[in-house]
Amino acid sequence: xxxxxxxxxxxxxxxxxxxxxxxxxxxxxxxxDAGRPCFWPRHRQRLAAGCERLGIVGLDWPRLEEExxxxxxxxxxxxxxxxxxxxxxxxxxxxxxxxxxxxxxxxAALPEPPAAPLRVRLCAWRLAIHPALAGIKxxxxxxxxxxxxxxxxxxxxxxxLLDRRGRLVEGTMSNLFLVRDGRLLTPDLSDCGVAxxxxxxxxxxxxxxxxxxxRRALTxxxxxxxxxxxxxxSLLGLCPVGRxxxxxxxxSGPVGRRLQxxxxxxxxxxxxxWYPA
Amino acid sequence: xxxxxxxxxxxxxxxxxxxxxxxxxxxxxxxxDAGRPCFWPRHRQRLAAGCERLGIVGLDWPRLEEExxxxxxxxxxxxxxxxxxxxxxxxxxxxxxxxxxxxxxxxAALPEPPAAPLRVRLCAWRLAIHPALAGIKxxxxxxxxxxxxxxxxxxxxxxxLLDRRGRLVEGTMSNLFLVRDGRLLTPDLSDCGVAxxxxxxxxxxxxxxxxxxxRRALTxxxxxxxxxxxxxxSLLGLCPVGRxxxxxxxxSGPVGRRLQxxxxxxxxxxxxxWYPA
Numbered sequence: 001x002x003x004x005x006x007x008x009x010x011x012x013x014x015x016x017x018x019x020x021x022x023x024x025x026x027x028x029x030x031x032x033d034a035g036r037p038c039f040w041p042r043h044r045q046r047l048a049a050g051c052e053r054l055g056i057v058g059l060d061w062p063r064l065e066e067e068x069x070x071x072x073x074x075x076x077x078x079x080x081x082x083x084x085x086x087x088x089x090x091x092x093x094x095x096x097x098x099x100x101x102x103x104x105x106x107x108a109a110l111p112e113p114p115a116a117p118l119r120v121r122l123c124a125w126r127l128a129i130h131p132a133l134a135g136i137k138x139x140x141x142x143x144x145x146x147x148x149x150x151x152x153x154x155x156x157x158x159x160x161l162l163d164r165r166g167r168l169v170e171g172t173m174s175n176l177f178l179v180r181d182g183r184l185l186t187p188d189l190s191d192c193g194v195a196x197x198x199x200x201x202x203x204x205x206x207x208x209x210x211x212x213x214x215r216r217a218l219t220x221x222x223x224x225x226x227x228x229x230x231x232x233x234s235l236l237g238l239c240p241v242g243r244x245x246x247x248x249x250x251x252s253g254p255v256g257r258r259l260q261x262x263x264x265x266x267x268x269x270x271x272x273x274w275y276p277a
Numbered sequence: 278x279x280x281x282x283x284x285x286x287x288x289x290x291x292x293x294x295x296x297x298x299x300x301x302x303x304x305x306x307x308x309x310d311a312g313r314p315c316f317w318p319r320h321r322q323r324l325a326a327g328c329e330r331l332g333i334v335g336l337d338w339p340r341l342e343e344e345x346x347x348x349x350x351x352x353x354x355x356x357x358x359x360x361x362x363x364x365x366x367x368x369x370x371x372x373x374x375x376x377x378x379x380x381x382x383x384x385a386a387l388p389e390p391p392a393a394p395l396r397v398r399l400c401a402w403r404l405a406i407h408p409a410l411a412g413i414k415x416x417x418x419x420x421x422x423x424x425x426x427x428x429x430x431x432x433x434x435x436x437x438l439l440d441r442r443g444r445l446v447e448g449t450m451s452n453l454f455l456v457r458d459g460r461l462l463t464p465d466l467s468d469c470g471v472a473x474x475x476x477x478x479x480x481x482x483x484x485x486x487x488x489x490x491x492r493r494a495l496t497x498x499x500x501x502x503x504x505x506x507x508x509x510x511s512l513l514g515l516c517p518v519g520r521x522x523x524x525x526x527x528x529s530g531p532v533g534r535r536l537q538x539x540x541x542x543x544x545x546x547x548x549x550x551w552y553p554a
Binding site: 001003005011012013014015016017018019020021022023024027054055079081083085086090091092093094095104106108111125126128129130132133138139140141142144145146147148149164172173 | 278280282288289290291292293294295296297298299300301304331332356358360362363367368369370371372381383385388402403405406407409410415416417418419421422423424425426441449450
């Protein structure tokens with residue numbers, strides 16, 4: 001694990017950092033392949049949207065990108081976590097003006113991909129409805145921590161989360177797609193959830209892959225009726241789900257395979273949205 | 278500002294700390310008076326309840342209390358913020374077993390009390406309904422940060438928060454009491470909000486002060502109809518509100534004064550629940 005804090009290698013974060021004090025910041029988890037960050041333009045766009053939403057101003061983007069590419073180049077394949085906080089403050093919720101945001105970059109080994117098709121479970125923990133914080137990848141992640149605490153079985157790769165109204169939202173660390181009658185469905189995330197990067201790629205390219213797509217409210221009935229269930233995140237890619245505990249078994253199918261093939265082609269098609277073949 | 282991290286003076290928090298990574302922890306803000314922490318037994322109880330709720334185990338309570346009292350003794354009057362996180366982990370939401378929680382104690386100057394009676398405002402930011410995290414003082418505080426960003430006027434001492442259903446919950450850093458026809462009313466916090474220490478003292482002692490109390494859902498209509506409006510927290514004590522922007526003017530009244538006098542008497546009445554005279 002290599003850590004850079006505001007451009008300097010180190011293992012020392014100011015205890016007054018607002019990320020620690022309040023979860024007052026954002027993060028991105030990037031896949032590094034061939035020493036390059038995959039889909040950085042999309043991560044950058046989401047991070048910028050998060051800064052805009054939280055009112056975090058003054059992030060030194062040129063230095064951040066320089067650091068990101070320099071750190072990525074150190075390891076051919078890796079997971080890079082990038083945290084941006086509102087910087088440090090003395091006491092209280094109010095942030096001092098003119099304090100620069102803090103950049104924390106950590107390079108770690110890429111996790112082993114779980115055995116596909118995935119075995120997943122339903123979490124009992126429910127996500128709150130909170131449109132003002134939905135979509136962005138902020139540092140208030142107790143929901144995900146608490147949901148992930150529900151199981152220890154290493155054979156269970158992920159837990160699916162419902163919101164308080166009983167709608168399917170996402171996995172603790174992944175986004176969800178269902179296939180029904182050849183059509184791709186993914187939860188609308190305007191009430192809660194994280195708008196994942198690979199999710200955005202799949203949404204944008206579904207038409208090219210000849211797949212009709214709808215973003216809408218989804219329930220456990222939709223899950224049970226699905227022909228294919230798919231989970232995706234930046235580190236693991238797009239994975240078929242073979243079984244959801246308490247719901248049923250699913251098969252890898254043609255829509256998931258077509259989307260996987262399309263993601264693999266990105267490596268050559270689009271260097272700005274680099275993705276490993 | 279003096280900071281102790283796991284018992285050692287320092288300014289260096291591990292970047293892998295889960296408080297920074299996910300807001301995975303709890304905090305307490307204590308008033309230090311005469312070198313002693315006020316209401317420590319109640320803070321300890323809430324912190325323990327938070328650990329229980331989040332499943333944070335293995336906190337070294339004897340060392341924590343030793344550190345707390347030693348740090349408090351360094352300054353006659355101060356604000357002491359105590360953070361307990363789930364400790365450090367490598368990557369991902371899952372916490373490693375057997376990693377000890379981290380203790381971070383910071384001693385700062387006591388903030389100047391705002392001019393009483395307080396001028397306060399209503400925040401546009403709404404709190405999510407989230408019973409699973411309600412009451413405890415966890416580190417996911419973006420709601421409070423975002424609400425506090427709504428004003429800069431130093432003459433406005435606090436902002437009041439409503440939940441998404443339009444119910445009055447609390448201030449960004451304080452709890453709310455209304456007085457109506459001699460009766461004390463405070464929002465029920467089972468859906469959201471922080472169950473403050475001074476709030477708990479007032480609730481427990483209201484009967485002794487000859488004041489009838491009800492915890493229930495409160496709305497802006499209740500606020501507008503109040504005879505007295507009061508805010509409290511551990512650092513500022515119990516303060517009357519003179520004006521809520523957009524709602525109206527209020528007078529300091531007999532119920533608030535009686536409760537203030539009762540709080541002042543605690544100094545001599547109850548050494549375990551020390552409060553400055």
